[in-house]
Amino acid sequence: MKTLPVLLSYAKNLPVDMGHNEFSDSVIKLVDKRDLHQCKFCGWVEQMPSLRRYVSLTGVYDTSQQQKHVVTSCLICDLSLRITMTSKREAGRVVYMPEWSQPQLANLYRAIYLIKRMGSEAQDLVSAIECLEDHIDERVLEVPRYLGITGYSLSSFAEAIAEMPDDVYLKRGQAFSPLRIIPTQNYLEQIVGEQWDELLMHYPLESIEHLKEQVKHAAADL
Numbered sequence: 001m002k003t004l005p006v007l008l009s010y011a012k013n014l015p016v017d018m019g020h021n022e023f024s025d026s027v028i029k030l031v032d033k034r035d036l037h038q039c040k041f042c043g044w045v046e047q048m049p050s051l052r053r054y055v056s057l058t059g060v061y062d063t064s065q066q067q068k069h070v071v072t073s074c075l076i077c078d079l080s081l082r083i084t085m086t087s088k089r090e091a092g093r094v095v096y097m098p099e100w101s102q103p104q105l106a107n108l109y110r111a112i113y114l115i116k117r118m119g120s121e122a123q124d125l126v127s128a129i130e131c132l133e134d135h136i137d138e139r140v141l142e143v144p145r146y147l148g149i150t151g152y153s154l155s156s157f158a159e160a161i162a163e164m165p166d167d168v169y170l171k172r173g174q175a176f177s178p179l180r181i182i183p184t185q186n187y188l189e190q191i192v193g194e195q196w197d198e199l200l201m202h203y204p205l206e207s208i209e210h211l212k213e214q215v216k217h218a219a220a221d222l
Contacts, residue, residue, distance in 0.1 A: 004057075006041045006077055006102040008094075008176050010084045010162045012059040022061035023054055023070055030067045039074035041081075042103035044110065046074050050195065053078035075191060076106040080181040087158040091187035094154060096142035098178035105180045108132070108218050111211035113188050118208075125212060128219035135222055136182065146178065 014022070023031075031054060038045045046052045053073040056065055073081060079092040080102060086092045097105060112129055115122045144152035164172065 003043055003103055004040050004071065005173065006080045007173050008083050008161060008179065008181070009059060009081045010158065011056070011061050011082050014061055014084075022063065023056075023065055024063045027065065027067050027070055028054060031070050031072060034067070035072040038072060039077055040071040041073055041077040042106045044074045044107060046072075048195065048198065051075050051191065055081045074106065074110075075188075076109060076181075076183055077102065079183055083154075083158045083181070084162055086181065087155040089187065090154075090184060092154070092181045092183050093140050094143050094157065095136055095140045095180050095182055096146045096178055097136075097139050097180050100180065102180050105182060108214060109182050111214045113183075113185075113192070114208070114211055115215060122212065125215055128215055131219050131222060132215065140182075143179065 036045070037047065037052060041055075051074070053075060054070055055073040055078060057069045057071060058065075060069075079086045095105070100108075112132065115125055116129060144150060147157075161169070161172070
C-alpha cells in the first residue's frame with residue numbers, strides 16, 4: 001500500500017483543538033467505505049470504531065468538508081496530524097529519529113503497548129521493550145538540539161507551528177523530516193485501557209505473534 005506522508009500539522013480552523021471530529025456523518029460513512037478502516041499514513045487496519053480517527057488533508061475541519069479531502073487515520077498517526085490537540089491533551093512526544101519513518105515508529109509503538117498489556121504472556125520480551133523505550137527516550141532529548149532551541153516543550157513547539165506564515169508552513173516537511181511523534185503511555189491508557197478485552201478480540205493469535213516479532217527485530221537492530 002502506498003501511504004501518505006506524515007507531516008507535523010495542525011487543525012487550521014480549530015484554535016482550541018481538543019480532538020473532536022468535525023465532519024458530517026455522511027462523509028465519515030463514505031470514507032469508511034472507501035478506506036476500509038485502513039490508516040492512510042501507516043497502513044494499520046483499525047478494527048475498533050472507537051480508535052479510528054479522520055483527518056482533513058487541507059487542515060480544515062468542518063461539516064462542509066468533502067469526502068475527497070478526508071482520510072482515515074489511526075490513533076497514533078493522528079497525533080502528528082493534529083499537533084495542537086496532541087499538546088493540549090499531553091498525548092504525545094516529539095522524537096528525533098530520521099532512521100525510522102513515522103509509520104514504522106507508529107507500528108512499533110502499537111506493538112510495544114499491546115505486548116506490555118499482555119503481562120506474563122510476553123515475559124520474554126521485557127528486556128527488548130525496555131531497551132527500545134530507553135533508546136527512544138534518549139532520542140526525545142535530541143529534539144531541542146536539532147531545532148536549535150532551549151526551553152523546549154511540546155506546547156510551545158505546537159504553537160510555533162500554528163503561528164508559521166503560510167509560505168513557511170507549506171515548506172515544513174523538509175525542516176521537520178527527521179521528527180516523529182510517539183504517544184504517551186497515559187494517553188494510550190485513557191483511550192484504550194477500558195477497551196482492552198474488546199481490543200484483543202479483534203486481533204487473532206497470528207497478529208499478536210507478528211507484533212512480538214516486530215519488537216524483537218527492532219531491538220536487535222539497535
